[in-house]
Amino acid sequence: MARITPLEWPVLRQLRSRDSTGRGAAVTSQKTRRTAPRTEDADTVVQSVCPYCAVGCGQKVYAKDDRVIHIEGDPDSPISRGRLCPKGAASEQLVNSSGRQTKVLYRAPRAREWEELDRDRALNMIADRFVESRRRHWEDEDEHGNPVNRTMGIASLGGATIDNEENYLIKKLFSAAGAVQIENQARI
Known part of the structure; x- marks a missing residue:
């Protein structure tokens, strides 16, 4: 010293x-x-939204060499005005966690092992199953002959980590597909 x-x-x-x-x-x-500030070494700064709840607090994400080095509240956000709760402030740990799943895994029915899928194949599998379930369970009329134009083979349960805009779009998508069982974790 x-x-x-x-x-x-x-x-x-x-x-x-x-x-x-x-x-x-x-x-x-x-x-x-x-x-010196922790963010001084950053070569990229992007605006984002905190993933933890439906409030949608604004974040500034600082990255260096394609790795997140710091996340802080975005003072330009009209929602949070630069503030983050403890979980939002610690969301850098979520991004850089060694236990974070970064690949799509699929386990076929009755299979014992998971297999890795590329993202396009996984999305196509989901879309094919969605369309097939809608087609197979479509109802033009109920048991009394009233027109219903719905499917009981598709349901949606939204999470509280999705912001209001995303929940709105999900509601519109599932309603347009004919689903009537649309719920959200925040209401349950």
Whole structure:
């Protein structure tokens, strides 16, 4: 540990400088002068939305070499005005977690092992099953002959981590597909 000479004492620095109130450079330590923001090394800054709840707080995501290095509240967000809850502030750990699943895994019926799928194949499988279930369970009329134009083979349960806009679009998609069983975790 380096010794501090009496000439470096804050009171003497204050008297030698023009900082008469002792609120500026005179009282700033060497350690503080060497300190740099965590975000200084970032080569990319993007705006995002916190993934944890339906509030939709704005985030600034700082990345270096295609890796997230810091996440903080976005002061330009009209929703959160730069603030994040503890979970939102710690969402960098979610992104960089060693346990994060980054590949699509599929286990066929009665299979014991998971297999890796590419994203396009997985999306096509989901779309094919969605359309087939809608077709197989479509009802033009109920048991009394009333027109219903619905399917009972598709349901949606939205999560609270989806913001209001996404929930609105999901509701519209499933309603347009004829589904009537549309619910959200926030209401249950």
